[in-house]
Amino acid sequence: MIGFDTATDFTVVGATDAGRPIFERSLPPARRPLHSQALLENVTGAVESLGGWDAVERIAVGIGPGTFTGIRIGVATAAGLAASTGIPVTGVPTLAALARSIGEATGAGTVLPLLDARRGEVFGGLHDGRGEPLEEPFACGPEELTERLSGPGRSGPAPMVGGSGAIRFRDHLVQAGLSLEPDESAVHRLTGRSICELGAAAETTGPENLQPLYLRVPDAQLWLERDGKKV
Amino acid sequence: MPLLAIETSCDDTCAAVLDGSRILSNVISSQADHERYGGVVPEVASRHHLELAVPVVEAALADAGVGFDDLDSVAVTAGPGLIGALLVGLSTAKAIAAPRRLPLVPTDHLHGHVAANFLDPDPLEPPFLCLIASGGHTMLAGVRDHHGFEVLGETLDDAAGEAIDKAARLLGLGFPGGPELERLAADGDPQAFTFPVAMSRDPGLDFSFSGLKTALVYISRELGEEETARRAADLAAGYQAAVVDQLVTKLRRALEAGEWPAVALGGGVAANGPLRRAVAGLCEQKGIPFKEVNRELCTDNAAMIGSAARFSQPLAYPDYLSFDAFSTGPRGNR
Ligand SMILES: [Zn+2]
Numbered sequence: 001m002i003g004f005d006t007a008t009d010f011t012v013v014g015a016t017d018a019g020r021p022i023f024e025r026s027l028p029p030a031r032r033p034l035h036s037q038a039l040l041e042n043v044t045g046a047v048e049s050l051g052g053w054d055a056v057e058r059i060a061v062g063i064g065p066g067t068f069t070g071i072r073i074g075v076a077t078a079a080g081l082a083a084s085t086g087i088p089v090t091g092v093p094t095l096a097a098l099a100r101s102i103g104e105a106t107g108a109g110t111v112l113p114l115l116d117a118r119r120g121e122v123f124g125g126l127h128d129g130r131g132e133p134l135e136e137p138f139a140c141g142p143e144e145l146t147e148r149l150s151g152p153g154r155s156g157p158a159p160m161v162g163g164s165g166a167i168r169f170r171d172h173l174v175q176a177g178l179s180l181e182p183d184e185s186a187v188h189r190l191t192g193r194s195i196c197e198l199g200a201a202a203e204t205t206g207p208e209n210l211q212p213l214y215l216r217v218p219d220a221q222l223w224l225e226r227d228g229k230k231v
Numbered sequence: 232m233p234l235l236a237i238e239t240s241c242d243d244t245c246a247a248v249l250d251g252s253r254i255l256s257n258v259i260s261s262q263a264d265h266e267r268y269g270g271v272v273p274e275v276a277s278r279h280h281l282e283l284a285v286p287v288v289e290a291a292l293a294d295a296g297v298g299f300d301d302l303d304s305v306a307v308t309a310g311p312g313l314i315g316a317l318l319v320g321l322s323t324a325k326a327i328a329a330p331r332r333l334p335l336v337p338t339d340h341l342h343g344h345v346a347a348n349f350l351d352p353d354p355l356e357p358p359f360l361c362l363i364a365s366g367g368h369t370m371l372a373g374v375r376d377h378h379g380f381e382v383l384g385e386t387l388d389d390a391a392g393e394a395i396d397k398a399a400r401l402l403g404l405g406f407p408g409g410p411e412l413e414r415l416a417a418d419g420d421p422q423a424f425t426f427p428v429a430m431s432r433d434p435g436l437d438f439s440f441s442g443l444k445t446a447l448v449y450i451s452r453e454l455g456e457e458e459t460a461r462r463a464a465d466l467a468a469g470y471q472a473a474v475v476d477q478l479v480t481k482l483r484r485a486l487e488a489g490e491w492p493a494v495a496l497g498g499g500v501a502a503n504g505p506l507r508r509a510v511a512g513l514c515e516q517k518g519i520p521f522k523e524v525n526r527e528l529c530t531d532n533a534a535m536i537g538s539a540a541r542f543s544q545p546l547a548y549p550d551y552l553s554f555d556a557f558s559t560g561p562r563g564n565r
Contacts, residue, residue, distance in 0.1 A: 036318055036321070036322065036555045036556065037553040037554075037555050038553065039322075040322075040325050040326065040329055040552045040553075041549075041552040041553050044329060044549065044552055047330075053330045068274060068277070068278075068315070069277070069314075069315050069318060072277060072278075072280075072281050072315065072318065072319050072322070073318055073319075073322045075281060076281055076284060076318075076319045076322035076323045076326070077322045077323075077325070077326045078326070079281075079284065079285045079323065079326070080284075080285065080322065080323040080324070080325070080326025080327045081326040081327075081329070081330060083285045083288065083289065083299070083326075083327060084299055084326065084327040084328075084329075084330050084331060085330045207285045208285050208286050208289070212278075212281060214278075218272060218274035218275050218278070219274065220268050220272040220274065220275060221275070224267060224268060
């Protein structure tokens with residue numbers, strides 16, 4: 001199967017054959033993310049490593065949260081490929097894939113993947129080391145985040161944190177008593193392999209039922225709800 | 232062999248199947264949600280496109296009675312338009328084409344409005360002059376061949392449709408404002424208020440509509456809320472007449488400056504009754520034919536993109552895998 005994610009700034013593509021990873025790419029952004037240019041080219045490379053489209057049994061795609069445009073490029077690509085080929089498709093929450101990647105890289109049993117959500121916030125959510133969610137995903141600022149990590153009701157060992165959001169709020173997290181891998185560490189990046197592995201275990205759907213996970217409503221909707229008037 | 236075309240540059244999710252200049256299907260899914268916001272919100276539009284893209288493509292194929300296996304190329308609007316919206320259509324089109332190794336035809340949206348006139352029945356042969364007026368664009372296109380057009384004039388600020396939507400909002404009408412403003416204006420006296428016909432003394436062929444909105448703001452401020460509401464029909468009539476006047480004045484000037492044997496319209500504003508009548512009157516006076524395509528082909532649609540694609544450069548597989556959208560940029564003759 002093939003798996004890819006464009007919800008973060010990295011264009012991530014992987015392929016597994018009978019569970020064995022055989023293709024892995026993670027392209028850093030240039031001035032802006034390369035998704036629109038790089039995704040389909042690398043997906044095609046992944047498919048060729050499997051021996052062509054006839055060999056692909058399943059398509060897995062990261063559905064977010066992350067950047068809105070990134071999520072859409074990934075989900076639209078997955079849906080278009082699935083519609084064109086008839087191959088079943090499945091959506092994988094990007095946080096779960098990041099959690100699984102962190103768990104795989106560190107061996108940690110409890111993981112808190114954090115994605116830079118811009119506007120001074122992160123997307124996050126506790127998972128086990130295999131990417132199973134232990135709570136609902138959230139978006140919050142650094143103060144609420146450290147409260148979540150050290151506040152009352154939290155017991156046991158601190159989770160392993162990683163991801164672009166952990167890098168962004170490194171100082172806050174260190175102050176809260178957590179240890180972080182260096183910024184360049186692979187721990188902070190999700191892998192195509194984890195998308196594939198989580199996608200292999202998930203239920204498939206038709207392309208028209210693939211749902212993105214934005215975790216945030218459009219600003220215009222917020223303003224409309226808040227002010228009750230048109231923007 | 233059929234061609235699939237996809238258009239998502241603004242707020243309508245569109246797919247069509249064409250066989251040459253013949254439309255086999257033309258599906259347009261309008262996003263009613265923008266009415267709540269009083270305008271097109273890019274993020275809202277992009278979310279809708281993602282939900283609708285594959286279902287609209289599948290509906291277009293079903294309507295045409297063809298399957299993915301029957302397609303021999305995929306066309307898609309590459310720009311200009313809302314970048315996030317364009318990317319949904321482009322990602323979908325590339326992903327449909329690539330596994331089948333079909334060619335992809337990136338298409339210019341404005342070329343699409345021109346090319347709507349090349350479709351059956353009664354395709355219009357170039358050369359002709361095409362006035363494109365919509366919520367996003369206002370321009371005079373000189374069409375000398377099928378492959379492109381020359382921009383003879385364009386708006387320096389707001390688009391004509393944008394100006395109409397803004398007026399409709401000021402007068403408390405819904406979105407999109409065009410049809411409602413036209414309905415209201417039908418009961419009004421276009422002479423009751425004086426609106427500036429901008430650019431009338433400017434010798435060029437460019438347009439400007441922002442001053443018109445400002446004029447309406449001042450008039451309604453002077454009238455007060457109650458009186459503005461009471462005189463809404465007159466205000467709508469005067470405003471609409473000023474928009475139409477400017478469009479037709481520039482069209483007349485372009486006709487007089489060049490030897491154009493026919494006139495065509497494109498864009499959502501082309502559905503406006505008074506504009507159509509004024510352009511028809513001008514053409515009659517000049518003794519040249521006026522090509523009227525139906526409303527569905529004037530407003531954004533994918534059939535026009537498929538039509539333009541027939542005269543655009545296709546990209547062979549795998550050359551387009553890294554092709555990106557443009558929000559503004561290349562257009563006209565390339
Ligand atoms: Zn248009």
